[in-house]
Amino acid sequence: MSPAAAEAWFQSRGWTPFPFQREVWQAMADGHSGLLHATTGSGKTYAVWLGALAQAAQRGAATAAPAAASGPGAPAARAAAAAAPPLGVLWLTPMRALAADTARALALPLPALAPRWTLGQRSGDTPSAERARQDRRLPTALVTTPESLSLLLSREEAPQALGGVHTVIVDEWHELLGNKRGVQVQLALARLRHWNPALVVWGLSATLGNLEEALAVLLGPAGEAAAEAAGRPARLVHGRIDKALRIDTLLPEHPGRFSWGGHLGAQMLGPVVAEIDGASTTLVFTNTRSQAEAWYQLLLGARPDWAGVVALHHGSLDASVRHWVEDGLKAGRLKAVVATSSLDLGVDFLPVERVLQIGSPKGIARLLQRAGRSGHAPGRSSRITVVPTHTLELVEAAAAREAAQAGRIERRESPEQPLDVLVQHLVTVALGGGWTDDAMYAEVRGSHAYRALSRADFDWARAFVEGGGGSLAAYPEYHRIARVDGVWRVPDRGIARRHRLGIGTIVGESAMKVQFVNGAVLGHMEEGFLARLKAGDCFVFAGRLLEFVRIREMTAYVQRATRRKGLVPSWAGSKMPLSTELADAVLERLAEAAAGRYDSPELQAARPMLQTQALMSRLPTPALLLVEQFRSREGHHLFVYPFAGRQVHLGLASLLAWRLARDAPNTFSLSINDHGFELLSAEPVDPAPLLDGRLYAEAALLDDMLASLNASELARRRFREIARVAGLVQTGYPGQPKSTRQLQASSSLFYEVFRRYDAGNLLLGQAEREVLVQELDVRRLAAALARMRRLPAEHVRLEVPSPMSLPLMVERFREQLSTEKLEQRLARLLDDMNAAADRREAGAPPAARRRAARGVRR
Structure with a gap:
């Protein structure tokens, strides 16, 4: 077929191709490799798929229906002519869940444009009978995963079976680029190019901040050299279409002056229920599986009549449960689905009208990716609403919107030589x-x-x-x-x-199967959590309250619990760090507040907390590093706010504690979040090295890092x-x-x-x-140290914890105290903090009160 045939097929369905789709069709027909970067739901799939068909036709691979044969031997001739072409196109997807949805989309134009082609899927979910058929003869086009492609490469007949592959399409390249699975893809492409130096490779992405580098990683030096030698340089295509995107925030009624992680959760339940009630189908995204399990229970507790039409979806659930949820979303049978990143990518859910994001998205790319789950079709608008779980997430929501509108999307970088x-x-x-x-x-x-x-x-x-x-x-x-x-x-x-x-x-944590005593499988959970349970303990999983019975042969047997409450499990590595781009945008919004500008609804809602922070301490900004000190019965608290994300703060806190103790022996307890860290010590700490920058020296950084941890x-x-x-x-x-x-x-x-x-x-x-x-993200850590050395530091001695220091203390309390004791401790702290804030407001002279109202400390 030709690009003109692709155009005709679009017209037969009442569609009009976008310019970027025509550009990709022609580029692929001419043998160019490249990267297509376009908005989610804009038509990337058919841009490269019809381009692959055009590329095949240009190479002489049969796409048209066979001509009729007559005369002696005609049946044999017709059978030979009707045989499907051998494997020529590989479509790589990062998730098995995307394979079936992708295959359905790819199959649609084949009867009209390539009736002789066959299409198949191969992943860990492929039935053994289908695998056996593929082992005898692979289809003309195969939708597969990086792992399954490597398994194909390990077959003895791999050179014959895969040597004819002329086109590879890597879907969701941004999802693979920055990890070892992406390296696995790079090596597989190098092997395919060894057999076919003219291999055409295209990547698809919706959210990337370093497109030129992403294209270079996809092709590799060999691919770039081959393209240049053939006079077909790689192409970077931007799929710019007019697609409305709305990013807003569900504002709490009473955000308050003090807040901490999860503080607003219960207050936001009613508004979330109202948002879901007012839409046809809603996706409710959370950042962790624990949070997904908790919010699913909250929604059903608030609306028991939604049982059966509100579902849960995350990677630990059994595949049959996930498939049921995905099918229900596509068919429009479900009112809402609470999900994690397991539904971030590519699956086409046209019925989804609204997307809610519980808590900060922690990154611009993630926000845009999830927004694209609504209005997932050309011409339809997308909308995502952030639901803050504490007051600083209001600032993060405003910052994320500003950064998204400015196109400040995170970079992804390939690992080096694993x-x-x-x-x-x-x-x-x-x-x-x-x-x-x-x-x-x-x-x-x-x-x-x-x-x-x-x-x-x-x-x-x-x-x-x-x-x-x-x-x-x-x-x-x-x-x-x-x-x-x-x-x-x-x-x-x-x-x-x-x-x-x-x-x-x-490679994740070793997982155990979770199964009812009577045999039904619910999914898999990390062994570390299940191994701590005793018979009779209750926990929440797969949207159910379960009672642990026993473990036998790496299977945890459970039964339905009769109690009303249970533990919400935690999964290793589940907390997402704040990205550099979003952290910088947050500091810019704080600078606006410090200058007395509260121009967005989110900053207006956060104003009581921000003004209290300014009254009791200072607001950190891009031009100011805030260092706070406070003494309590626990010891001496030191708070620092680099706004570099929890991953970097873990390394920074350990490094600075080690350097402080090296100069003056001391013992430190650490607490971190995305905004800063706390060092709690038994002995007083001289803040001078933190204020004059000595402690942030980059000399011997690696040695000190390794020594501090x-x-x-x-x-x-x-x-x-x-x-x-x-x-x-x-x-x-x-x-x-x-x-x-x-x-x-x-x-x-x-x-x-x-x-x-x-x-x-x-x-x-x-x-x-x-x-x-x-x-530890040492490169970002080194950049944070360099920034901290440049900035003037403001040192504030606190009478009571400030609004920004309280969340760090709560992080530490949660590891030490039961829920009841934590509530009692917080109640006492909040009484003291509110009294101190009231005294400050009442005792400050009029000019100082005006400065505090603008967000500036005296």
Whole structure:
């Protein structure tokens, strides 16, 4: 087919192509690779899909219906002509849940434009019978995931089965770009390009702040060089269409002068119920699975008549539950769905009218992505409403809207040279036809993540999978590849089976199946939470109140609880840090308040708290670093507000506490949130090093960081993930999963063995790098230190905690106190704080009161 045929198909359905769709059709027909960046729901799918059909026709791949044959032998001729073309197009999706929805959209134009083509899906959810059919003959176009593509690459016949792939489309590229799954995609593309140097690759994205870099990562140096040599340079296409986007905030009636995480939750329930009641279908997004479970219970408690039409969706629920919810959304049967990021991406839910975001989105890209779930079609408007759970989230909501309208979207950067992914890939390719040293080294360096890989590091990785490195040579199971007729292959069938079971880079906490005693499966939960429960304990999961019965063979058996309350489980790594772009925008809004400007509804609602902060202390701004001190019966409190996000604040708090204690021995307890951190000490702290910038020196930063934290333990924990990706630790066979304790023991054993007997093992160095880069975000931490050195610091001694320091204290209290004791403690604190604020307001002279009203401290 041609771009003209694509245009005609659009017209047959009463559609008019957008200019960017025509641009992509022509570019792909001409053999260009590229990246399409367009608003969610604007028509990206058909832009690249019809372009792929045009590219296939240009290459001579059959798309049209076969001509009729007559005469002797006609039946055989017709059968041969009617055979579907071999696999030529791969569509990569980051989530299995998107595969079926994507396949439905791709199938729509095939009868008219490519009737001979077949289309299939392959992921972890694909039935075994369908897999068996694909093993005999793959479809012409295949919708799959990075993990399933790597499994295809590990097949012995991979060069024959995948060598004819001429087009690869990577959907939701922004979701893959910044993690190891994206590196896995980069290596897979390098392998496909090895077989077909003219490979056409397109990425799709709706929310990226560094598009040129994202395109370079997608193609890799080899892809860019091949495109330039062929005279078909890569294209960056912007899908600009007029699509209305409304971002607003559900304002609390009484935000108050003091607030902390979750403080406004119950107050916002009534307005949320009203918003849902007034819309046909609403998506209620939360940032964590715990929050989703809690809000689902709150909604049903407020409206019991919504049982059956309000649903819950997150990644820990059983696949059958998730599919039921997705089908209900598409059919318009559900009134509302409370969801996490499990519904952020691509799935087309046309009936969704409203999107609510519980709490701050913590990032501009996430806000825009979730907004696009409503009005998910060209020409329809999108709307998202932020529901603050504490008063500072009102400021974050206003800041997020301003940043979104200004196009200040977060960057995504590819990991650099993760050797665990390389080790896994070398074994995968050895299974899938084998490789030779020089050719494989050149192929791997053709991907962006490994463009600077040294030959010494590549040779180390090859030697590691060949013989286990310096400490595992005596164990045959770690001799994973061997040279056969000059080609590296996997000669052992047991090793091959174990490797295929472990392919992939998604490594989470070990999960247990949660199942009713009578047999119905609810989903999976992290073993760490379930292992702490005793028989009879109650907890909330899958929207139900459950009673824990027992654990047997990595399955937690439960029954319906008769009590009214239970624990809301927590999941590891569930808190999202504030992005740099949003943090900067928040400080800009605080500067407006400090200048007496409350121009948005959100700042007006937050005005009592902001003015109280200005009266009792100061408001931090882009030009001011606020440092507060306060003494209580607990000890000496030091509060600092860099506004760098909780991930950076964890490193900053540890670093500064270590440096302070090094100069004057002291013991510190730490508390962090997205806005700042608290150092609580037994002995007084001299604030001078914090005010003159000495403490923020970048000299010896890495050494001090590692010394301030339990770096060995952090690296050991990080090594657990690396060991699993590199194939050192197996998660077990189907039906025989290993427990977290077994996995921890195995990875810890490898860690200690390598440290003692193989100190040059590069995976140890990778563990330390990932602790600094991924867990502590050392680059952003260094930038925060540099900014703190430049800024003038304002030091305020507090009579009572300020509105901004209270949330940090509550974070610490929650880890130490029961709910009842926390409420009592807070009540006493709030009495003291309100009395102090009243005294300040009453005692301040008129001029000072006017300055406080403008948000400026005396």
